Amino acid sequence: MSDTPVLDDRRKKERYEALVDALYQDVYRYAYWICKNSALAEDLVQETFLRAWRSLDSLQNDKAAKAWLFTILRRENARLYERYRPELVDIEEQSIADSDENEPDQRMDRRLLHEAIGKLEKDYRDPLMLQVIGGFSGKEIAEILQLNNNTVMTRLFRARGKLRRVFFPDSELTDDFSEDDTFDEQS
């Protein structure tokens, strides 16, 4: 027996709401790191979820929902905003959570990290945030960014290499990679 349209609508809505509850925070935070502006990030997330709602039937496997949403978000960002504005560098202070348990030096450390992440070139920041916020593997990041796996891994090691040079400038084991160094996956 087939379900009634009303029941289908209700199930679709429940599925969508479960998706929102599970993923809206990660999607917002990734959106924020893409555009570094809270108002733009919120608009992006709303557009993303609206598109997700409209095409929810095309999502066959809920386990793939996060990668699906992140991909929609990236497309929406490219469509709506990316070409219209320059890259913002500064992080909005009010966007950083002020956790009660953090001591002042920890809060300062977090602000310095925000600045350092924000100053990474977009090509490096993007895969790093997909790995850190999304928890995606190199292969999954490659699919989302439509790059090959070696390129993703190269960008990831360069991103962390840059952060490491900021926070460990005097380390004995320096990460003296050149821009020509790439990640050649061992077969």
Added chain:
Amino acid sequence: MEDFEFRKRGLANPNDSSEDFIAAAQASAERTQWLQDLQALDARVHAAALSIVVPAGLAARLKSQADPATTTASVTPLPVRSRYQRYYAMAASLVITLGVIMSSGLWTARPSAADIKFHDDIIGHMYRETPRIDNATADLSMEEINQVIEAAGGHLREDERIKSAHIKFANDCNVVPSIKGAHIVLEGTKGSVSVIMIHNSPVSTEFDVNDPRFQGKIIPFGQGNLVILGEKEESLESYETLITETFEWVI
């Protein structure tokens, strides 16, 4: 594994759990220390990336988009501000940010992440309850109202202002799953005015709700919280005064 290869793989994924990488990390004390430092930095990067404050009420706003009527692609998309409006908005945001920084004491008055979660739960509850609230027409007695409020650990004192108010809805609420709260609704001049009482940890500061439809406040009140919400056009000050002067916790 050569040192250069080891460091590249470590930087690409400090938590690489493949056997050859772990063996390479254990090949020397220097490498082990390098990887531990990198993993510690990565944990800080992770915490920093996740410390971005998610706007209050966002989940409820996203859920409110889920209208079966918007399934088809022919529906008008959400309005998107023009690039110029965005630049103005960003400039205004910068001015406001500077104002916040310059104002003394406001940094410590910001709601915490837990407060924002509570706010989001309240807004979600409001959207779920709105159909019932809008259809409510009863004129409840003080006894009926206090039966609900007392189950949540509170009491509303009899007062001429309360007696003359039209309270059309009183029900327990489960905004905080483990704590029974009370939700009463008064008839306002522009629609329903909700008052929610919950005997949970008081929010760190009184703050306004942030929602496209509702306005109101979350107020730390004794050993719990009072929430007063109404439509955007409603003047809520008199309701806030009325409730804060007549409500008390009794547990």
